[in-house]
Amino acid sequence: MRDVEELIQRSKPFLxxxxxxxxxxxxxxxxxxxxxxxxPDQVALMAVDVINGFCHTGPLASLRVAGIVAPIVLLFQNAYALGVRHFIFLHDAHDPQAVEFDSYPAHCVRGSEESAPVPELKALPFFDKVVTMIPKNSVNAAVGTALNDWLDAHPEVRTFIVVGDCTDICVYMLAMHLRTRANAANRTVRVIVPANAVDTYDLPVEAASQTGALPHDGELLHLIFLYHMRLNGIEVVAAIE
Ligand SMILES: [Zn+2]
Incomplete structure (x- = not known):
């Protein structure tokens, strides 16, 4: 297939x-x-990359992604009020020479403001008391991190709520890790993604060509990856209220 009209036409029913x-x-x-x-001990709220570097400041921050902060803060508050105490905060804390910077501009170096949780979450009175911070140096929160040790230490958790960014990158990899890890062990768990609490960035083709970056259609990739998670047995819901 060489023609974009043909591709659009062919994919129209699916879209x-x-x-x-x-x-x-x-x-x-x-x-x-x-x-x-x-x-409530069987529920864990897993937030990935809800940090300044993707929401508020730095080369990878985006307004689209900043839009998920408010629903995530609300979800933290509601979960805490209902007795949930498993809050896992997975976040970029890159080595200054991170190999990932070959793919993305340098961002979220460990110890930097970009690498820190957004102030809206930090301001929650229970945040420092109950949130388990898990730093990562790649888009896969399960590789080279403390995540699997935490999962092994908490077999009681059967419901994982995944929020954060980006839908098609770290959220997708985290949700798929939780889903496939349970599938491989024949463990019955629920992995749930509220669509209003995940998002991805948008970089139009024209803007990308000016900087030499790779374009990224936020709307299309968000939608396709939400669906791809659903395809794999992850529960995608409009919101968790
Ligand atoms: Zn990164």
């Missing part, structure tokens, strides 16, 4: 399906999730 699927997603109540889990 229409995707849009309808996204529009028909329903919200779920956090209280129902906690009740279904029998105990």
């Amino acid at each position: 229409s399906y995707l849009l309808r699927w996204r529009q028909n997603l329903q919200p779920v109540a956090l209280s129902a999730l906690v009740q279904d889990s029998q105990s």
Whole structure:
């Protein structure tokens, strides 16, 4: 296939399906999730890269991604109020010479302001008390990090709520890791992604060509990766309220 019109024409039914699927997603109540889990101890809220470097400042910060901060803060508050105490905060804390900087501009070096949680989350009175921080040096939060040790130490957790950014990069890899790790062990767990609390950045082709960066269609990739998670047994919901 060489012609973009042909590609669009061919994919139109699927894209229409995707849009309808996204529009028909329903919200779920956090209280129902906690009740279904029998105990709040069986629920973990996993937030990935909800840090300044993607939300507020630096070369990879974007307004689109900043839009997820408010729903994530609300979810932290509601979860805490319902007795959830497993809050896992996975975040870029790169080596100054990170190999990843061959793919993305230098960002979120460990110890920097970019690498720190957004102030909206830091301001939560319980944040420093209950949140487990897990630094990472790649887009895969499960490689070379303390994540799997934490999962091994908390077999009681059966419901994982995944929020953060970017939908098609770290969120996707984290949710897929949790899903496939459980599948491989034949463990029944739920991995749930609220669509209003994940997003990705947008870099149009023209803007990208001016800087030599690779373009990235935020709207299309967000949608396709949400669907791809659903395809793999991750529960994608409109919101967790
Ligand atoms: Zn990074």
